[in-house]
Amino acid sequence: MKITDVSVSTHRFDTVLPVVDRPGPSEVRVICTISTDTGLTGTGMTARFLPAAVAAAIQSHLGPAIVGLDPCRPAMVTGRLMPLVSERGIANGVNRAALSCIDLALWDITGKALGARVSDLFGGFADDAPAYVTCGFPNLDRDEQAALCKAMVGEGYGTIKMVVGHKDGLAEDVARIRAIRAAVGEGVGIAIDANEKFSYATALRLCQMLDGEPIAWFEDPVFNNDARDLGRLRAATGIAVGAGQMDGHARRFREFAEHDALDLYMPNSMYNGGMSETQRVAALANVNERPLSDAGGGGIYCLHHMTAFPGATLAEVHLGTLHLERQLFTEAPRVEGGRSALPDGPGFGVTLDADVLRGTLI
Known part of the structure; x- marks a missing residue:
């Protein structure tokens, strides 16, 4: 199995607290989707801080670097990315959030490929x-x-x-x-x-x-x-x-x-x-x-x-x-x-609602 594409989008969601019917925290998600030559896809997310910068890091730097690699070998993929997210020292902030997005998507694919939950x-x-x-x-x-x-x-x-x-x-x-x-x-x-x-x-x-x-x-x-x-x-x-x-x-x-x-x-x-x-x-x-x-x-x-x-x-x-x-x-x-x-399905066991994604893009 090979990675063929890495896409990313940013979304904002309004939330409401139950009982009191008051606004809850506004939620932002950067969503990364990794596609493969077998048709399997995996999804990872991060949130909150500098979302446009995180999305740009994935789109322009990290995503292209892993096309062609086997998504079911997350350690190998991460090894390819580490020199990009931090030439020296410890990656933090935008770099680590972008890495989180990709790593979660890799494990989602791996679970689906093996018919197992990530847990x-x-x-x-x-x-x-x-x-x-x-x-x-x-x-x-x-x-x-x-x-x-x-x-x-x-x-x-x-x-x-x-x-x-x-x-x-x-x-x-x-x-x-x-x-x-x-x-x-x-x-x-x-x-x-x-x-x-x-x-x-x-x-x-x-x-x-x-x-x-x-x-x-x-x-x-x-x-x-x-x-x-x-x-x-x-x-x-x-x-x-x-x-x-x-x-x-x-x-x-x-x-x-x-x-x-x-x-x-x-x-x-x-x-x-x-x-x-x-x-x-x-x-x-x-x-x-x-x-x-x-x-x-x-x-x-x-x-x-x-x-x-x-x-x-x-x-x-x-x-x-x-x-x-x-x-x-x-x-x-x-x-x-x-x-x-836990959901019953493989990977992280959840499926994104495409209509909701279209309506929450920022």
Whole structure:
């Protein structure tokens, strides 16, 4: 089998939050499709940052370099690409996002060619995963957020995640967390995510203000996920710390391990270089005896790594991503009773809706 063409497009999706009927996060996807001489195709995605630049990198540089190669040998294809994405040092940003897109598409084809799910190609540890739900967003007021979280608990989720760093300050963050606790009761986990917005001092102060409130984990708490500050915060507060969704390649997780900075390894295959790189992260998580999770709205792609490797814990169901995937794929992802189930089909098991793709082009 040989690669005959690599195409790429960029799309924007509007999302709506259930229960409160408010706009969810606007979602952008760069979609890469690899075609072969057998008629099999594979799809990979990345999102968010400089999408036009990512698409241009694939269209003009990476795609042409792999035409003629065997897509069922992802390591060989990646070996051809690495000198292009980084002549020296570690590829990050646009380069790594573009590599992620291609790597995911390669594994999609490989799974289809072998009649196997991608998760099974990497070990096939489980068919589904317990999930947490990301449903706390700054555009909701306290009552709306509490109502949405309560509804999600009613659907079976045992842990919810909310964004902190509200424009009205830490006191508002604390008030919102306590409003959620009052709505969902004591048996539900509440995780918080600062999206790397806080200094170490601010993150520590928030933890101190939340003393007595059991926090499931604190995700991306400090600027640039500085490994030293993550380690200091973890030691000072006793709150579990998670990170890795945006720059979570294996070398970055090695740095986290060297500083004993994380309780949760949270790679995202749409950004870190794809399933091939996530496999390396999973190995690090295993040898460092840390659970593997996911974050950053990776959706179906991250679900495959959450079901592939032993030691995986909660998969993320991000309400914005969930709405996007229910628009984008002809068969909606299955989430029931607080669990995310792998699709039955080979590869990543999803099919793009061509009509939706045409209507969302940017």
